[in-house]
Amino acid sequence: MSKKVIINPVTRISGFLEIEVEIKNGRIVDANSSGMLFRGFEKMLRGRPPLDAIYFTERICGICSTAHSMGSTLALEEAFNVVPDENNKMIRDFMHGCEFIQNHLRHTYQYTMPDYVKGPDINPVYSVEHNDFRLPEAINKRIASNYLTSFKYSRMAHEMLAELGGKVPHTHGIFVGGTTVNMDISKYLKVKYLLAQIRDFVENAMLEDIYTIAHYYPECFNYGKGYGNLMSYGCFDIYLQPQRFYVSPKVMIDGKIKEFDPQRVTENIEYAWYKSDLESLKPLDEEPEADRFKKDAYSWIKAPRYKELPMEVGPLARLWLSGNYNRGISTMDRTIARVLETKKIIEIMTSLLEGIRLEPANQDQYVVPKEAKGKGLIDTTRGSLGHWLSIDEQEIFHYTIITPTAWNLSPKDSMGNRGTIEQALIATKIEDINNPLEIGRTVRSFDPCVSCATHVIGEYNTLKIRIV
Amino acid sequence: MVNLALETRNNKEKIPLIWLETCGCSGNIISLMDADDPDIVYFLREMVDLTYNNSLMAAEGEAAYEKFLNTLDKEFILVIEGAISIKDEGLYNVIARYKDRLITGMEAALKAGEKAKYVISMGTCASYGGISAAAPNPSQCISVNEHLNKKTILLPGCPGHPDWVIGTIGHLIAFGIPELDEEGRPIIFYGITIHDNCTRRSYFDERVFASKLGEKECMFRLGCRGPITKADCPIIRWNDTDNWPIGVNTPCIGCTQRGFPDGMEPFVRY
Numbered sequence: 001m002s003k004k005v006i007i008n009p010v011t012r013i014s015g016f017l018e019i020e021v022e023i024k025n026g027r028i029v030d031a032n033s034s035g036m037l038f039r040g041f042e043k044m045l046r047g048r049p050p051l052d053a054i055y056f057t058e059r060i061c062g063i064c065s066t067a068h069s070m071g072s073t074l075a076l077e078e079a080f081n082v083v084p085d086e087n088n089k090m091i092r093d094f095m096h097g098c099e100f101i102q103n104h105l106r107h108t109y110q111y112t113m114p115d116y117v118k119g120p121d122i123n124p125v126y127s128v129e130h131n132d133f134r135l136p137e138a139i140n141k142r143i144a145s146n147y148l149t150s151f152k153y154s155r156m157a158h159e160m161l162a163e164l165g166g167k168v169p170h171t172h173g174i175f176v177g178g179t180t181v182n183m184d185i186s187k188y189l190k191v192k193y194l195l196a197q198i199r200d201f202v203e204n205a206m207l208e209d210i211y212t213i214a215h216y217y218p219e220c221f222n223y224g225k226g227y228g229n230l231m232s233y234g235c236f237d238i239y240l241q242p243q244r245f246y247v248s249p250k251v252m253i254d255g256k257i258k259e260f261d262p263q264r265v266t267e268n269i270e271y272a273w274y275k276s277d278l279e280s281l282k283p284l285d286e287e288p289e290a291d292r293f294k295k296d297a298y299s300w301i302k303a304p305r306y307k308e309l310p311m312e313v314g315p316l317a318r319l320w321l322s323g324n325y326n327r328g329i330s331t332m333d334r335t336i337a338r339v340l341e342t343k344k345i346i347e348i349m350t351s352l353l354e355g356i357r358l359e360p361a362n363q364d365q366y367v368v369p370k371e372a373k374g375k376g377l378i379d380t381t382r383g384s385l386g387h388w389l390s391i392d393e394q395e396i397f398h399y400t401i402i403t404p405t406a407w408n409l410s411p412k413d414s415m416g417n418r419g420t421i422e423q424a425l426i427a428t429k430i431e432d433i434n435n436p437l438e439i440g441r442t443v444r445s446f447d448p449c450v451s452c453a454t455h456v457i458g459e460y461n462t463l464k465i466r467i468v
Numbered sequence: 469m470v471n472l473a474l475e476t477r478n479n480k481e482k483i484p485l486i487w488l489e490t491c492g493c494s495g496n497i498i499s500l501m502d503a504d505d506p507d508i509v510y511f512l513r514e515m516v517d518l519t520y521n522n523s524l525m526a527a528e529g530e531a532a533y534e535k536f537l538n539t540l541d542k543e544f545i546l547v548i549e550g551a552i553s554i555k556d557e558g559l560y561n562v563i564a565r566y567k568d569r570l571i572t573g574m575e576a577a578l579k580a581g582e583k584a585k586y587v588i589s590m591g592t593c594a595s596y597g598g599i600s601a602a603a604p605n606p607s608q609c610i611s612v613n614e615h616l617n618k619k620t621i622l623l624p625g626c627p628g629h630p631d632w633v634i635g636t637i638g639h640l641i642a643f644g645i646p647e648l649d650e651e652g653r654p655i656i657f658y659g660i661t662i663h664d665n666c667t668r669r670s671y672f673d674e675r676v677f678a679s680k681l682g683e684k685e686c687m688f689r690l691g692c693r694g695p696i697t698k699a700d701c702p703i704i705r706w707n708d709t710d711n712w713p714i715g716v717n718t719p720c721i722g723c724t725q726r727g728f729p730d731g732m733e734p735f736v737r738y
Contacts, residue, residue: 007529008565011522014494016563036562038553039491040606044599049734055721056729059599062495062627106501114526122512124525124535148509155502155708162707166716168502169495169627170723173716175736180681181716190709361682361717365738440528451493 002029005436008036010443012111014063015450017409019439023430028439031418031425033409035301035450042287045399050076050368050391054175057387057401061452062169063106066099066161067380069174071387071401074376076176079391080366087359088178090352093236094191095164095174096380097349101198102157103381104315104342107447108206109150112335113143115441116213120144130435134216143209153201160191175363182360192353199346202339210339214332224331224442226424229253229309230317231407233260233386235379236348243351246344247322247379251306257321260306262377265386267402268303270414271296279414280305283375283388283400299411301453303419304402310420313383313407314446315341331424331438334445368394382447383407405453408446421446482514483641484544486536486580487521487590490573491561491600491609492550495627496591497523503630504708511634515641516545522563533564533571536580545637546584548620549628551593551600551609552577560607577615586640587620589613589652590633595624596726603730613652621645622652626723631704632657651726653698662694662720665702681736682717691737693722 001024008018016036021028041060045053053072058065070092077083084092118133118140119125125147133140158168164181165171173181181187214220229252236246249260266280269288274297276288281302291297303310311317312329316337319325325340327333369391376387383404390398410419418426421443430436487497501508512518520536527535550573553560558574565571581587589612592598601609612620623632636654639646646654663669671677671686678685688695697720701712713720722732729735 006565009522009528009532009563011525011528011532014523016522016561018562018565037491038560038607039600039609043604043606044602051738052729052733052735055735056599056602059493059495059626059729062493062498065493065495110501110524119526122509124518124521124527126526129527129531151501151508155504155507158502159708162709162711164716166711166713166718167706169493169498172713172718175681175718179716180718182682363680363682363717365680367738 003433005433005439007439010440012114012444013448013450014061015453017443017448017450019443021425021436021439023433023436026429028425028428028430031422032298033411033419033422034299035409035453037450038300042399042401045396048396050079050389050394050396051176051366053389053396053399055170055172058170060401061449063103063449064099064381064452065169066096066171066174067385068387069171070096070378070380071376071385073174073176074378075374075387075389077374078376079372079374079389080176080369082176082366084178085362087357088362089238090356091164091179091181091183092174094349094352094356095161095171095179096235097345097352098157098161100345100381101342102154102161103447104338105150105154105157105206108210108338109147111447112444113147115437115444116217117143117147120148130437132435132437135212139212143212146205146209149201149205153198156194156198160194163187163190176366177363178361180361180363183356183358185358188353188356188358195346195349195353199350202342202346206339206342210336214336217332220332220335220441221328221330223428223438224334224424224445225329226312226420227310228255228329229311230320231260231306231311231313231384232318232321232379233377233384235318241351244348244355246348247318249377250321251311252321253307253309262375264307265402266305266308268305268413270303271411272299272302273297274302283386283402284373284390284398301406301410303410303413304407305413308415310410310413310417310423311407312420313379313404317383318379319344331442331445338447370394380404382449403449403452405449409448409450409453421448482517484519484539484542485516485547485637486519486539486544486584487547487549488563488573488576488580489522490548490550490563490577490594491553491607492591492593492598494523494549496549497521499627500630500633502707503634506634515637530566533566536576540580540583543585545586545588545640546580547588547590547633548577548594548612549590551597552612552615553600553607553609554615555608574615577612581612581616586645587612587616588633588636589620589622591628592624592626592723592728595622596728598626599729619652621648621654623657624653624724625699626728629701629704629706657700658698658724660698662697662699662701665700666694666714667702668714684717687714687719689737690719691734692719693725693732694720697722697725699724
């Protein structure tokens with residue numbers, strides 16, 4: 001006896017996602033994930049002024065817009081042959097850190113906690129859809145109260161970012177050459193003060209809250225592992241001071257940690273709704289044509305692969321690859337890693353502030369090269385983000401973006417390998433088939449951002465709806 | 469229990485709100501979470517009964533979509549963020565699956581838009597198509613007004629400022645529809661251009677211009693769209709700071725304006 005369960009919308013993530021699983025003898029035996037939003041940024045970018053890529057690609061995602069400003073700026077700097085000075089790099093990394101904090105606070109409290117904690121009694125958080133709330137009343141009350149308090153601290157993280165970047169979402173201050181902000185004592189003190197307050201909440205409330213959840217939901221350590229292959233493009237990795245250093249580009253395959261080689265990144269389209277003479281595409285290859293009737297395909301998200309393998313990216317991958325965590329790989333480990341990483345990033349940012357000098361921005365009148373190529377590979381909140389662009393006649397020609405969520409939420413490939421989240425769902429024991437909470441808990445442990453993953457678009461005429 | 473009863477009664481008295489995300493980036497709901505004085509907690513506790521928003525709601529799957537359906541029979545406010553993708557009958561933006569049928573953003577917007585007491589188009593994508601409709605507009609995005617074929621309250625901005633939407637909803641609750649301009653924007657927020665109130669206006673008047681980002685003078689010659697962009701950013705600033713894009717020595721890119729982004733590029737002109 002097998003049963004199919006479909007969840008759509010998977011709420012408390014960014015964007016629109018459908019998860020379909022097949023459950024047999026109480027366990028998940030197959031899983032498909034489908035992104036449900038398409039906009040087509042890569043096609044929009046062709047012909048635009050290259051410098052506009054920063055503010056333009058930010059708008060792929062309202063949650064991780066700073067990530068895209070980092071990726072696009074790094075790609076442009078390679079293409080323009082511009083190297084920012086160390087002070088500019090530190091300010092820019094500090095700004096990127098603000099987004100890590102804001103995203104992790106928000107995802108942990110607003111998006112993850114309602115899976116485990118009965119929310120404060122205000123709509124739309126309060127829910128009686130299921131009864132697997134195990135916390136004693138007083139503890140539940142404490143965490144539900146922190147759910148509300150956390151809004152303040154994630155807001156403060158954005159306040160720091162706006163102090164240096166002008167506004168957020170879609171900040172302005174990150175640009176070719178580093179930043180545009182003229183660092184002064186007022187800005188410096190303000191972000192230092194805000195960071196200290198956030199640090200207090202993270203170290204004294206958030207850490208305890210997540211370990212409490214882990215204590216009452218111990219079975220979440222036993223599922224959601226997936227392949228266990230991890231990857232990071234590196235971030236906060238240009239500093240010699242150990243307290244500023246986080247993780248350099250690395251991969252772990254079959255338990256062995258190795259250097260990351262950017263030449264080995266490809267996208268497989270076997271089970272995605274695209275057709276091409278190539279089964280496997282490299283960044284800056286011509287976009288494949290869409291084919292919605294392609295046999296057996298089931299997703300608009302392409303399948304990024306490293307050495308033909310699906311990889312997990314994100315906070316747990318980074319902590320593991322940098323030697324900061326080794327308890328295990330599971331739904332709960334991933335959820336805890338996000339909180340531990342928040343603490344780690346705050347420590348790095350605190351150290352960056354000790355190095356940042358009060359100096360004006362180091363901007364220039366940039367001349368767009370006639371022809372050039374560039375890539376910007378960096379680990380961002382959700383994992384490894386890559387921007388690749390080519391410039392022709394001073395305009396953008398090709399632009400390829402491979403997002404962290406595409407790595408985690410990819411479909412199967414021509415080798416038959418499932419995507420990372422699909423594999424993480426396999427073999428999970430479902431306690432109550434009418435309320436398969438384990439699915440949402442595992443999916444959310446990856447903090448998927450479907451707005452990012454499905455930015456690529458193709459042409460198709462009709463759509464055949466799968467009836468299950 | 470008394471508290472719970474009070475809360476429940478409050479929820480009944482407050483006007484229900486559906487915050488529907490369609491073809492966009494979810495940046496406006498994130499911007500709402502950045503609100504301060506009042507903040508989102510006050511907004512949810514005291515001002516509205518938010519029955520449906522996919523980013524925040526605890527429920528998922530069909531149970532989540534049922535909360536959307538159950539709101540339609542009441543008197544409610546509808547906020548739509550995101551443009552409406554109409555390509556292939558809306559299947560580029562599916563927001564739910566209900567009883568084995570895919571529900572598109574196009575269908576949900578129409579269903580709720582016909583019944584809502586007030587409809588707010590939040591952000592530039594909902595107001596004008598925005599970046600979702602940027603050329604060559606691969607998903608055939610249109611504005612909410614075009615889709616519903618009626619005039620909604622427009623709160624453009626990429627993203628919209630939280631004060632604009634909380635202020636507008638506060639006005640709807642206490643005083644009815646605020647005074648709107650010919651496009652449907654509340655005059656209190658969009659009455660004058662960025663340029664009119666710009667902190668660098670004196671440089672412009674003296675014809676002193678910045679030659680690159682990072683400088684303190686007027687950025688008109690770098691492509692600043694302040695002169696043609698209506699919004700009160702110079703007054704209210706962003707994210708609880710005294711800062712805004714001009715404050716970090718970058719030009720206004722006209723993100724609240726019809727025609728953004730295609731008509732506003734290049735964002736930075738050298």
